[in-house]
Amino acid sequence: MIEVPPYADHHSIKEKDLPGLTRRQLLQRAAYLTPTLAFGPALLASCSDSEPKTESAGGDALDILVGFGTGNAPEQIPTQEELAKTFEAGGGSPISFRRIPDGEEAQRQLGVLIAAGTPPDIILPTGIFGLSLYLDQKVWLDLAGHLRDADVDLGLFVDAAVSAAKAANYYGPESDVIIGVPAAVFTHTIAYNKDLFAAVGVDEPPQQWNAPGWDYDTLLEVTKALTLDSSGRNAAEAGFDPDNIVQFGLGHWDTGLMALGYGAQKYDPESRKLLLDSPENIAGTQFGADLTNVHHVLASDQLAAGVASGADDPQLAAWKSGKIAIIDMCGCDLQSYGLGNEFEWDVAPWPRGPERLVSTLNLDVGAIVAASSQPDEAFEALQFLLVEPENARKLSTKGYGAMSPLKSEQGAFLDELKGDFPGVDLQLFLDAFPYSVNQEGWFPAFTEVGDLGGQFLDPVALGEATAAEQLPKYQQAAQALVDGWFEENELPS
Amino acid sequence: MPTTRVRRLTASQREAVVAYWFISPWVIGFVGLTLGPMLASLILSFTDYNLVSTTGTSFVGIENYRKALADDPLVMQSLRVTSYYATLAVALDLVVGLALALLLNTGFRGIGAIRTIYYLPAAVSGVAVSLLWLWIFQPSGGLANGLLELVGLPAIDWVYSTTWVIPAFVLMSLWGVGRSAFIYLAILQRIPTNLYEAAAVDGAGPLRRLFRITIPLVTPAIFLNLVLGIIGNFQTFTQAFVISEGGPANASLFYTLYLYRNAFRYFRVGYASALAWILFALLLALTLLVFRSSRRWVYYEAGAPGDRS
Numbered sequence: 002m003i004e005v006p007p008y009a010d011h012h013s014i015k016e017k018d019l020p021g022l023t024r025r026q027l028l029q030r031a032a033y034l035t036p037t038l039a040f041g042p043a044l045l046a047s048c049s050d051s052e053p054k055t056e057s058a059g060g061d062a063l064d065i066l067v068g069f070g071t072g073n074a075p076e077q078i079p080t081q082e083e084l085a086k087t088f089e090a091g092g093g094s095p096i097s098f099r100r101i102p103d104g105e106e107a108q109r110q111l112g113v114l115i116a117a118g119t120p121p122d123i124i125l126p127t128g129i130f131g132l133s134l135y136l137d138q139k140v141w142l143d144l145a146g147h148l149r150d151a152d153v154d155l156g157l158f159v160d161a162a163v164s165a166a167k168a169a170n171y172y173g174p175e176s177d178v179i180i181g182v183p184a185a186v187f188t189h190t191i192a193y194n195k196d197l198f199a200a201v202g203v204d205e206p207p208q209q210w211n212a213p214g215w216d217y218d219t220l221l222e223v224t225k226a227l228t229l230d231s232s233g234r235n236a237a238e239a240g241f242d243p244d245n246i247v248q249f250g251l252g253h254w255d256t257g258l259m260a261l262g263y264g265a266q267k268y269d270p271e272s273r274k275l276l277l278d279s280p281e282n283i284a285g286t287q288f289g290a291d292l293t294n295v296h297h298v299l300a301s302d303q304l305a306a307g308v309a310s311g312a313d314d315p316q317l318a319a320w321k322s323g324k325i326a327i328i329d330m331c332g333c334d335l336q337s338y339g340l341g342n343e344f345e346w347d348v349a350p351w352p353r354g355p356e357r358l359v360s361t362l363n364l365d366v367g368a369i370v371a372a373s374s375q376p377d378e379a380f381e382a383l384q385f386l387l388v389e390p391e392n393a394r395k396l397s398t399k400g401y402g403a404m405s406p407l408k409s410e411q412g413a414f415l416d417e418l419k420g421d422f423p424g425v426d427l428q429l430f431l432d433a434f435p436y437s438v439n440q441e442g443w444f445p446a447f448t449e450v451g452d453l454g455g456q457f458l459d460p461v462a463l464g465e466a467t468a469a470e471q472l473p474k475y476q477q478a479a480q481a482l483v484d485g486w487f488e489e490n491e492l493p494s
Numbered sequence: 495m496p497t498t499r500v501r502r503l504t505a506s507q508r509e510a511v512v513a514y515w516f517i518s519p520w521v522i523g524f525v526g527l528t529l530g531p532m533l534a535s536l537i538l539s540f541t542d543y544n545l546v547s548t549t550g551t552s553f554v555g556i557e558n559y560r561k562a563l564a565d566d567p568l569v570m571q572s573l574r575v576t577s578y579y580a581t582l583a584v585a586l587d588l589v590v591g592l593a594l595a596l597l598l599n600t601g602f603r604g605i606g607a608i609r610t611i612y613y614l615p616a617a618v619s620g621v622a623v624s625l626l627w628l629w630i631f632q633p634s635g636g637l638a639n640g641l642l643e644l645v646g647l648p649a650i651d652w653v654y655s656t657t658w659v660i661p662a663f664v665l666m667s668l669w670g671v672g673r674s675a676f677i678y679l680a681i682l683q684r685i686p687t688n689l690y691e692a693a694a695v696d697g698a699g700p701l702r703r704l705f706r707i708t709i710p711l712v713t714p715a716i717f718l719n720l721v722l723g724i725i726g727n728f729q730t731f732t733q734a735f736v737i738s739e740g741g742p743a744n745a746s747l748f749y750t751l752y753l754y755r756n757a758f759r760y761f762r763v764g765y766a767s768a769l770a771w772i773l774f775a776l777l778l779a780l781t782l783l784v785f786r787s788s789r790r791w792v793y794y795e796a797g798a799p800g801d802r803s
Contacts, residue, residue: 463651463743
């Protein structure tokens with residue numbers, strides 16, 4: 002029979018009623034237990050970094066993290082899965098893909114997975130930016146030995162891709178260290194709306210790189226004619242109303258790149274100095290900002306939203322609705338910006354800057370996490386996926402929508418895409434290589450200096466300050482971070 | 495054959511055991527998932543622990559604290575941003591919350607529906623709310639500028655402007671004003687009506703009754719909302735993370751966003767831990783200050799400290 006305590010006991014538990022388990026004793030035990038439970042995780046956490054992080058999350062299966070760039074679009078996944086199955090069928094390790102759709106989230110998760118001792122084996126693909134984020138923390142495995150042992154000829158790859166994977170600013174220009182196998186390359190052209198050009202009677206851009214007369218000044222002149230206000234006046238005409246623009250000459254445009262056309266450089270590894278306040282960078286940055294704030298020809302995101310509202314990506318919406326005449330066209334954007342347009346469009350080369358002709362080169366590689374417990378198996382997988390010509394071609398074109406970094410396989414990019422883009426001169430993407438530079442290479446305090454940029458460059462972009470006012474301040478603050486990095490770290494010898 | 499004597503617990507003991515059994519999930523959760531990480535972060539704040547680095551962790555003493563308070567301009571910038579926002583948001587929350595509670599206390603038709611509507615934001619994800627407000631604050635085609643246009647005012651760049659990004663977030667914070675309004679309302683409904691009747695007989699008008707009866711009697715709620723507001727607003731994160739990412743020009747670099755960047759972008763967990771404890775100390779100091787000042791301005795009917803009767 003269950004003994005029901007008297008009602009009063011519910012409200013008055015006294016120590017004298019608990020001879021074997023008094024409240025004080027319970028509290029004492031809790032007091033002993035609390036530090037154990039509390040400090041346990043604390044000690045584990047603080048000690049964990051000194052322990053080698055060697056276990057792989059996937060056990061025998063190779064864990065490939067996809068999310069540092071392209072690779073997670075639904076149409077890209079089957080090719081990756083198919084190649085993984087072929088690799089396994091040929092005696093390789095099974096492969097499991099860890100897919101994280103958001104790039105920043107993928108970067109965070111890599112950090113957490115490494116800290117937890119369960120790192121992925123491979124990051125594929127990752128841009129050079131992604132490599133740079135973790136470079137000085139020695140997250141990546143040096144693949145030079147594996148490549149040598151496997152007799153892989155790096156000369157088969159596009160030079161710029163190999164060069165970027167060598168991270169010369171960190172390891173030095175003479176070093177053999179290489180931390181990624183090239184996986185995909187994307188060059189950039191411009192794309193233009195032929196209908197809008199025809200409507201205002203402006204000549205279309207040339208169809209070959211480095212054509213005379215196609216420079217920043219011409220671009221400005223052309224885009225002024227293509228930028229129209231609600232009364233139909235263009236940006237070169239008197240009475241043009243910049244507050245009521247209905248069509249922009251330029252959009253989806255990397256103004257940061259324009260400084261390179263002025264001859265700017267970001268960092269000099271010899272002197273260990275950033276070059277943010279160089280006259281070239283100041284002039285180029287100001288020119289880029291003036292396109293929006295002075296000439297009113299370039300649609301910022303918020304201005305693009307004004308001519309094509311209601312979309313997650315205002316630049317894409319504005320281009321698709323025929324409200325932007327010229328955009329920067331990355332090979333990686335061909336599907337999103339190129340398919341389904343209800344107007345005639347084509348690509349053309351980037352215009353030449355005052356000092357040089359330069360366009361962007363995006364590079365993706367496959368990298369092995371140094372803490373992987375299966376580095377040899379991981380390299381076998383990378384070799385199968387990225388060095389075997391047929392697989393590399395398939396993975397880059399169908400798996401990532403890119404050009405193969407293998408020189409012999411780049412034509413496949415045209416073959417793959419020409420059916421989707423009849424009338425578009427895709428050869429210009431291949432011809433872009435001599436003029437294309439990758440801007441994502443590592444320099445000291447890479448992430449911090451990049452994040453600091455907004456503080457000084459946003460006012461320039463918003464027209465609240467000039468580049469001449471802001472860039473010396475940026476230089477000073479950023480150089481302090483670089484100097485601080487060298488005080489706490491050393492470059493590998 | 496030896497026998498084991500099993501001591502039977504008394505009813506009170508059994509009740510105590512059951513009580514501890516019931517609270518143990520929370521206690522274990524608190525100790526393991528809150529107190530543990532807190533103490534871990536305290537220890538880590540004296541180290542150079544890096545989340546991904548393969549080199550060892552070293553004890554660095556108070557270096558992280560010294561660097562944060564003396565050498566890192568972004569710490570001061572983020573504190574300025576956060577203080578500016580918290581001051582405006584807390585003040586607005588106190589005033590609008592009370593005004594809303596006074597309105598809800600009038601008992602007009604449909605009051606139940608209105609109360610539900612004002613409490614709904616508490617149940618909506620912060621990220622979803624942020625995305626909604628991002629649309630509202632779009633300079634072109636956004637609701638906020640649409641309203642300004644209706645009354646003939648010029649458009650504002652809101653979250654794209656260094657001047658307006660914080661005021662935009664402050665306006666956005668009103669979305670959660672229902673929480674403080676309900677706290678006010680609970681107290682308003684306990685104010686005896688005879689006080690108002692007596693005041694009316696003595697010739698006191700509505701404003702006089704508000705300032706001489708209502709506000710003194712709701713000071714405990716003002717006090718509570720002030721403390722909760724300070725603590726909550728100094729930890730603002732989601733809006734800045736989702737909408738502005740700290741920009742433009744770091745004009746919305748909230749303290750917790752900068753802390754997060756250090757931990758999960760630069761992987762400097764030791765330094766980020768120090769930042770967390772600096773914030774904790776700051777909030778503790780502010781809270782103690784408010785508690786101490788409350789003796790002078792919070793009115794408790796039962797003759798507690800501060801009784802002005």
